[in-house]
Amino acid sequence: MLDATSSYNPMDRRIPVDDRTGQHIVAETARRSENRYGNRPTMKDVAARAGVGLKTVSRVVNGEPGVTPDTERRVQEAIDALGFRRNDSARVLRKGRTASIGLVLEDLADPFYGPLSRAVEEVARAHGALLINGSSAEDPDREQELVLALCARRVDGLVVIPAGDDHRYLEPEIKAGVATVFVDRPAGKIDADVVLSDSFGGARDGVAHLIAHGHRRIGFIGDMPRIHTAAERLRGYRAAMEDAGIPVEDAWMSLGVTDPQRVRKAAEDMLSGPSPVTAIFAGNNRVTVTVVRVIAERGRPVALVGFDDIELADLLQPGVTVVAQDAAALGRTAAERLFRQLDGNLVTPERIELPTRLITRGSGELPPAR
Amino acid sequence: MLDATSSYNPMDRRIPVDDRTGQHIVAETARRSENRYGNRPTMKDVAARAGVGLKTVSRVVNGEPGVTPDTERRVQEAIDALGFRRNDSARVLRKGRTASIGLVLEDLADPFYGPLSRAVEEVARAHGALLINGSSAEDPDREQELVLALCARRVDGLVVIPAGDDHRYLEPEIKAGVATVFVDRPAGKIDADVVLSDSFGGARDGVAHLIAHGHRRIGFIGDMPRIHTAAERLRGYRAAMEDAGIPVEDAWMSLGVTDPQRVRKAAEDMLSGPSPVTAIFAGNNRVTVTVVRVIAERGRPVALVGFDDIELADLLQPGVTVVAQDAAALGRTAAERLFRQLDGNLVTPERIELPTRLITRGSGELPPAR
DNA sequence: CCCGCATCTGACAACGTTGTCCAGGCTCTA
DNA sequence: TAGAGCCTGGACAACGTTGTCAGATGCGGG
Incomplete structure (x- = not known):
């Protein structure tokens, strides 16, 4: 604090x-x-x-x-x-339920989480509950601090987009009756409901799409592999390459890179080495945006597929082909599951995976530069 | 509900x-x-x-x-x-403060409000308080319902982006000690702290920019004038035109238009009538995005300046010239003022206006099509 | 006129915590 | 060794609300 x-x-x-x-x-x-x-x-x-x-x-x-x-x-x-x-504080004390749920996510300012948060709010509202938001800033300690603060407020339920990979600290809370659903990434070391996008399949399809358009030297720029989605997308990339019988060179992969400066450098390195890539798969929306910039500056067309849709992607020249996930659906699904827990329809923890969708707009269909 | x-x-x-x-x-x-x-x-x-x-x-x-x-x-x-x-509920009851503040905005999924909310959250966190979010969906009744629900929770303070234009319902709350700051739009019929962007000046400068590049027939597409920012931006448009001695034709203005379908129609009408406009000033980010689409489809270049920055605006062809406001600064300023109220440094309600910034990227510098 | 019943009302305890205040034991000094 | 003073610990009330239950009131019928 x-x-x-x-x-x-x-x-x-x-x-x-x-x-x-x-x-x-x-x-x-x-x-x-x-x-x-x-x-x-x-x-x-x-x-x-x-x-x-x-x-x-x-x-x-x-x-x-x-x-x-x-x-x-x-x-x-x-x-x-x-x-x-x-005074609802006193009421809450007496009644035992706070009619509020907590949502811990990475950064509310990220355009991916806004719609997700809004979707959770709508479901909460339909159940008469308010939503308390917290941003973990991708810091496991801060995530835990936030979650425990929310538990101290006795939120009825928690929707958590994990930053850390060990959530055993939540065990007593869950045992005590706090409904909990994890979103976007699975919980670490505890058994709990999870709602995910199919990162692996989406990435694999996106990379396969590039391969189908003739690319063999394909770069991958993604977040730290300790983040589950990043690891899954990397796995999808590798799977697609392997399915096509293409050996992956280390120089084609850049992991743990997320701030614009370093993404920029990673992209430039890939595009200019002795055996430059002809296409790039970008691991998330922020990476995609930076890569688009780099490519635009270089003048020479490079194929690109990005994970996550980005606004105006269709208006760029060429349009950006993306593997889109439905942030609102993630939030809605998670919240609905949360309230089902609160209704007492407790089933065993489940892992729900939502499909992704490949949206072709041009950048992913460019042929390899000769 | x-x-x-x-x-x-x-x-x-x-x-x-x-x-x-x-x-x-x-x-x-x-x-x-x-x-x-x-x-x-x-x-x-x-x-x-x-x-x-x-x-x-x-x-x-x-x-x-x-x-x-x-x-x-x-x-x-x-x-x-x-x-x-x-159990913080009991603690709150005893101590009289909840260490939480409420933020009522229009729609958390709007990319303008994400950063604003995050900025408020950061300030709250620095003061040991949690943030409860609510989306009014631009509905005055829902705004009031949310605000009163937050008051019943005894939030220590409220940051409100008004949907309605009458906030007298808040008078007893403010009198009872709930710190309150309005953001983005002023409060209606009560005297309270307000933090605004300079919508009037920003719009005036943006339109003047178009005029300086030779345009005389300039269209304006904006939200309902009952929304303060929309009215101010319209006023700025009129002021710039008047300053340049250009009489405004009704057909050039489209008000209360916000959903993509109708923005599209409005833009097309303006661009194709007997005396089509050569430039458009878009009243907010959503309008800008749609207008960019319409212009792109028509092939013929039309000058455009939009209010609010949009992501990737620099990568479009041409780049989109915008009047940018700093959403995070709005949120931060409002939250800081809120905690200053809570510290007891009560001064008389103040109106703080943050400057906007014209960012030229190409679309606003196009000459009039002949 | 009185009893039984239904309806309305209010006294009281409890929710889990913190502020107040007093008791008991200890140390230190004369 | 006695007294003063400090330190530690705990009993109790209070925060504002709701659940329980019993009392009060009114009404109709016997």
Whole structure:
């Protein structure tokens, strides 16, 4: 957790105390900051104003039966007059469910995760739950920190896009009843529901597509193989090459490369060595974008297939051929499975794999440069 | 609120009761679902196991002083053995702050809001707070529903990208101490902090840029004028035209158009009427994308400047000239202002306007087709 | 007129945590 | 060795809500 740069420190609020007397210092400012929830009215206040009992207010607020219209009206008036709003924190404490679920992903700013998150939110909304988002920034420690913070809030369920590869820390939580679904990458070292895209098959098909168009020297640029999707896509690449009987040279593969600078260098190296590649398979959307730039700058056409669709890919010259995965479907599927767990329809953990789709737009159909 | 399609109904959980006896039916399944938090251990359990008092456990958990190392060790062992995790719901109830803030935006799947949300999250994280996201889908009722749900959770603060134009419903909340900052569009009918991009100036500059390159018949396609940014951008368009002494024809303006079908039609109409426009100013990222498509299909070059940057805009032929706003800076600025409110450094509500930046890439510098 | 019943209402405990405050044991000093 | 003072630990109330249950009220019938 980063250091707070200010005095807002919600989880460690100390009330100033006079050293000698032990009395609280209730100066005006201190009093204000001490007012929990800024002095919001409670059901007790509403009850007092309406001249009824506490429980009657509760009944009105929750639409429970057994309140005469006249009483209900009086209570409602008091509620409006005071601007009362039920405190769901207390409600949660009493009821045991928070009606909220957590989503831990890599980076909300990544165009792949926006739609995924939105899809999860929609499903949550249909079940009356709110969504708490957290970005792990691909850091396993931060992932764990986030997940545990969400568990401390007692979210009813968790959708996790893993950054780390060991999720045993979640075992007590799952045992305690926190519904959990992993998305995009499988959980590490525990048995849990997983919703994935078919990275292996998608990559294999994409590379096979290049091979079918006459390429033999095909480069692969992808993320660190410790990331499951990256490893699977690499495996797909190798499988396609092997199926075609093409031995892969080390110089054709660049792994663990993700920031634009290094992707750029990797692409340039592949394209300019003694036996340059004639086509590149890009392992994810960010890599694809950078490779498109490099190719555009070089002038000479190079075939390209990318994993993940990217916006405007169809408008480039040539259009970018991609292996598309449906981020929204991933999120929706995962969330639906989560709520099925919460409904108690517990089946054994399952691995759901969604198909990918090859979208041909031109760049993947270029013949090898001679 | 949509209907829940399942039995997960966290906020209205009824326990099955036998009609005749009034006794609870405690069949195995019912018992399980009745277990709050799935039977998680509490501090009481930890205290019993460690053979210490409840408060001592609390002290250990919160790192408060006044516990001997030996006692601390015993407590820690009990915590680990039971898999105890502090229940922040109860903590929140006691402490009065939730260490969470709410962000209501239009659509998390929109590439403009992803970075904004992420920026808010980072600031929140630096202050030890979690972020609850909600998408209003540009529906004022849904916005209000979301905001009030967040208030019921007692979020410490709210960052709102307004869908509606009347936020008086927030007055009691703000009075009760919920820090609130509006982003991207101003609040309606209440006085509150606002962080905006300079939509007017940006649009004016963008249109002036087209005029400077010789255009006089310039089209404008934008969102409904009830959306503040859309209205401001239209105003900027009109101002630039007026400054140049160019009377605007109605046929050049298309307002309230946002879905691709209708944007497409609007663009085609403008480009093919009796006095077709030679340039188009697109009011937001989605409009820009569609207009780029239409122009590309027509073959004949048409000048274009779009509001909002779009990915890969530099790689198109020609590159798309845009008026860029910094979504992350909007989010960061708003969140920082929010926490400044929470720190108690309350100043009077302020309107902060962030500058936009014209990025020339080619499409805005095309001369008018003769 | 009184009883039984149904309906409405409110007192009370509980949820899990933290703030307050006091008790008991220890150390240190005179 | 007694007293003062400190350190540690725990009992208790409170946060705002909901579930339980019993009491109050009103109504109709015997």
